[in-house]
Amino acid sequence: MRVVIAEDQPLFRAGLHRLLTETGFDVVGEAADAPDLLRKVRAHRPDVVVTDVRMPPDHSDDGLRAAIEIRRQRPQTGVLVLSHYVAERSAFDLVGASADGVGYLLKDRVRDLDDFIDAVRRVAQGGSALDPEVITRLLGRHREDPLSALSQREREVLALIAEGRSNYGIAERLVISEGAVEKNVHRILRKLDIPLDGGHRRVLAVLAFLRT
Template identity: 50%
Template sequence: MIDKRLRVVLAEDSVVLRDGMVELLGARGCEVVAATGTAPELLAAVAAHRPDVAVVDIRMPPTHTDEGIRAAVDIRARTPEVGILVFSQHVETVWASRLLADGTAGVGYLLKERVARTSEFVDALRRVADGGTALDPAVVTQLLRGGQRHKVDALTPREYEVLELMAQGHSNRSIATLFAVSERAVEKHVAAVFAKFGLRATDTDNRRVKAVLTYLAESGS
């Protein structure tokens, strides 16, 4: 049962698909506050309406290459409180990595042909709007570029719990509060996860994102 009317901005260049999604989301208790067909219109709609979540296709006019996901990255930088659900037929790894650079909380990436039920899509939409994550395993696999699986098997139970909470968008401070331990203790667990996953610090350090992506890939989330 929908207990909160979700406010959505929809960006889809196919008029038929866009109109169908507006009708579908309305029937599922969501309010589509704007439905757009170009990236500039998407940016303007998000700025004007400040929705709970924006649904974004990757390829939009005029070049039909990566306008949509570039706009999504821009939205995340300008209004991080707005959830982003990329909904596309394609995986664009470069810009997807940039979209996830500050963490996976409030971000989703689903492939159109792999969503079997309307309820799955709406559930993912609400999860992203609530600050959660909804990443198709096929997307995660491509982002990881075929990295080794089952790395989580090397983690201790507490390290696994910490990683699971990281995947839910919790900060070290938040995890420390949940476990009633010091933030320093959590930092040690996070460092252990990085070490066991072979994630070394770099100039553009995004080890936290890579650790979460590995967790999602191996858990099938």
């Protein structure tokens, strides 16, 4: 899979390059600012972009705004945002009408490199990888404490749904049966007022709720 990395800190950018290369990705371009990221994507047509949020020229949410533009111009290119914080308004615009091929992970919450690599592959293949904190912050823009009705177990299941895990993967992580996972999913969707038949991807169902 072809990857373009956008990160203005050289040491972190080099670390990402090495990690991705060693795990089988083809890093075809690197960018230290948002305009160069857009140029590299046009030139190399990668399968996925891994980008920070804050970078030159404005050192605000330039990287995230570039990601939104990439999704507009090349919806077939996956975009994984890797940042220290959640830029709520721009993050909501990035997700747009679909989470297909979109990821948003927080740097200080990436505990397992294998999970990170799995997230990059999933986004490159059209899946999603959203940190639970991102989901919670975006929900908070539309409804006061929207997750207050969920039990602790339901919150755990929702967090794993947001990571793009299957029922089997959730069951394996929580050491429960797939049937128990399915029951929790149905309760989550009901409590969040999301139609149970609203789509085949649970992350998209949560995002559909956000857009209401």
